[in-house]
Amino acid sequence: MANSSRAPGRSRRLRAALVVSAAVGLLATAGAVVLPGSASAASTLGASAAESGRYFGTAVAVSRLNDSAYTTILNREFNQVTAENEMKIDALQPNQGQFNYGNADRLVQHARSQGMLVRGHTLAWHSQQPGWMQNMSGTTLRNAMLNHVTQVATHFRGQIEWWDVVNEAFADGGSGARRDSNLQRTGNDWIEAAFRAARQADPNADLCYNDYNIDNWNDAKTQAVYRMVQDFKSRGVPIDCVGLQSHFTGGSNYPSNYRTTLSSFAALGVDVHITELDIRNAPSDAYRNVVNDCLAVARCKGITVWGIRDSDSWRSSENPLLFNGSGQKKPAYDAVLTALNNGTPPTGNPTTPPPTGNPTTPPPSGGCTATVTPGQVWGDRYNTSVTVSGASTWSVVVAITPPQRISTTWSGSPTWDSSGNVMTMRSNGSGNTFGFTTMMNGNSSARPQIRSCTAG
Numbered sequence: 001m002a003n004s005s006r007a008p009g010r011s012r013r014l015r016a017a018l019v020v021s022a023a024v025g026l027l028a029t030a031g032a033v034v035l036p037g038s039a040s041a042a043s044t045l046g047a048s049a050a051e052s053g054r055y056f057g058t059a060v061a062v063s064r065l066n067d068s069a070y071t072t073i074l075n076r077e078f079n080q081v082t083a084e085n086e087m088k089i090d091a092l093q094p095n096q097g098q099f100n101y102g103n104a105d106r107l108v109q110h111a112r113s114q115g116m117l118v119r120g121h122t123l124a125w126h127s128q129q130p131g132w133m134q135n136m137s138g139t140t141l142r143n144a145m146l147n148h149v150t151q152v153a154t155h156f157r158g159q160i161e162w163w164d165v166v167n168e169a170f171a172d173g174g175s176g177a178r179r180d181s182n183l184q185r186t187g188n189d190w191i192e193a194a195f196r197a198a199r200q201a202d203p204n205a206d207l208c209y210n211d212y213n214i215d216n217w218n219d220a221k222t223q224a225v226y227r228m229v230q231d232f233k234s235r236g237v238p239i240d241c242v243g244l245q246s247h248f249t250g251g252s253n254y255p256s257n258y259r260t261t262l263s264s265f266a267a268l269g270v271d272v273h274i275t276e277l278d279i280r281n282a283p284s285d286a287y288r289n290v291v292n293d294c295l296a297v298a299r300c301k302g303i304t305v306w307g308i309r310d311s312d313s314w315r316s317s318e319n320p321l322l323f324n325g326s327g328q329k330k331p332a333y334d335a336v337l338t339a340l341n342n343g344t345p346p347t348g349n350p351t352t353p354p355p356t357g358n359p360t361t362p363p364p365s366g367g368c369t370a371t372v373t374p375g376q377v378w379g380d381r382y383n384t385s386v387t388v389s390g391a392s393t394w395s396v397v398v399a400i401t402p403p404q405r406i407s408t409t410w411s412g413s414p415t416w417d418s419s420g421n422v423m424t425m426r427s428n429g430s431g432n433t434f435g436f437t438t439m440m441n442g443n444s445s446a447r448p449q450i451r452s453c454t455a456g
């Protein structure tokens with residue numbers, strides 16, 4: 001079933017759900033106060049993320065819902081949940097044909113009662129298979145996997161916003177190959193078969209591929225997943241999103257090109273999600289960077305941290321989360337909330353006409369011409385669009401004046417120099433006009449300069 005057969009309007013519903021959720025959070029905590037035209041001042045993660053149409057979520061262990069300290073933070077701060085273990089294959093189908101939905105249903109009920117969105121994790125995975133499935137192979141396994149996908153997605157139909165349809169199917173290291181597993185050995189098409197079955201069972205859920213170590217744009221694993229998504233999109237395999245787990249923990253660090261990775265996947269026409277974020281020792285800078293990178297990419301729909309308190313973490317000795325074991329906010333919490341609040345797109349009325357800066361058009365020496373059209377202006381930021389003529393594939397170099405900073409781009413694939421002040425925007429098949437938002441950061445007069453336009 002192709003994407004075009006899906007029920008319309010999911011994005012609007014997501015946005016509406018988040019607005020309602022933010023309002024619920026605001027009433028519940030009296031914490032989020034947003035005055036028209038003022039800077040955002042939401043005081044919880046979920047409420048702040050919702051102001052830009054995003055979510056801020058957490059993995060939840062259902063057994064901890066009995067811990068009132070835990071649920072107090074959960075209900076106050078988060079507007080999205082992922083079951084840490086309760087929707088895995090071994091949890092839901094411990095014996096073949098016998099489905100055990102009790103714990104997962106409890107989490108879904110809790111989420112619904114709190115206005116939280118639910119990410120389903122995960123329908124098909126080489127790990128956490130029940131014993132009966134581990135012992136299968138070939139057509140028998142393929143059919144059992146597809147039946148699991150169909151049964152589970154049908155059971156939760158209408159309650160799951162996003163499914164991690166397939167989890168961790170690529171190998172680590174430099175090979176760019178699929179991970180060897182019993183599922184992979186059923187044939188290379190097992191992933192697309194799982195996506196097709198999921199779409200058929202729940203046409204309204206967004207279907208994601210989810211993996212770890214696909215954060216660094218230069219890694220072979222990242223490139224391999226990118227090529228798979230590109231291939232799926234070109235052949236009409238129903239994929240809507242990519243989840244970057246982002247466990248920056250124990251040897252895998254936040255990469256400086258993370259934003260390029262997010263925007264490059266997004267340029268393929270899928271949403272991107274940060275699905276399992278945790279960072280060893282919870283450095284504020286790295287958490288802040290992750291948030292800013294997500295906010296800079298329009299198709300980055302939200303961030304899920306992999307647990308609430310350090311004591312809840314699968315790697316509790318590394319203290320990688322936003323709350324300490326006593327449930328107190330850590331410095332990284334403040335960094336995340338501040339970044340969410342600072343990065344929230346304007347809610348006031350955009351003003352036109354556009355600024356009277358000095359947009360420039362370079363000579364067509366590189367085989368194309370880039371023409372700047374100033375766009376909307378707000379109190380703290382402004383938009384610019386650039387139209388390229390003379391070439392169908394191109395790269396345009398744009399320089400901005402610090403402390404101004406480009407925060408969002410669209411309709412192109414950007415890369416950045418080390419200063420962050422020079423962006424090279426490459427065509428990505430979405431037309432000859434790209435755009436970007438620039439934060440003024442105290443300088444309201446400077447405007448971006450086009451340095452070159454190069455065909456090819």
Ligand code: G3I
Pocket residue numbers: 084085088128212245276314
């Ligand atoms: O609940 C049982 C308990 O009854 C038993 O006594 C105990 C001893 O074996 O095991 C307990 O279950 C453990 C479960 O976590 C709950 O704590 C499992 O053994 C253990 O394997 C499981 O680990 C989970 C791991 O995935 C494997 O599924 C972690 O909690 C969970 O955080 C982790 O999450 C994964 C994501 O799904 C995918 N991405 C990576 C991420 C981190 O590994």
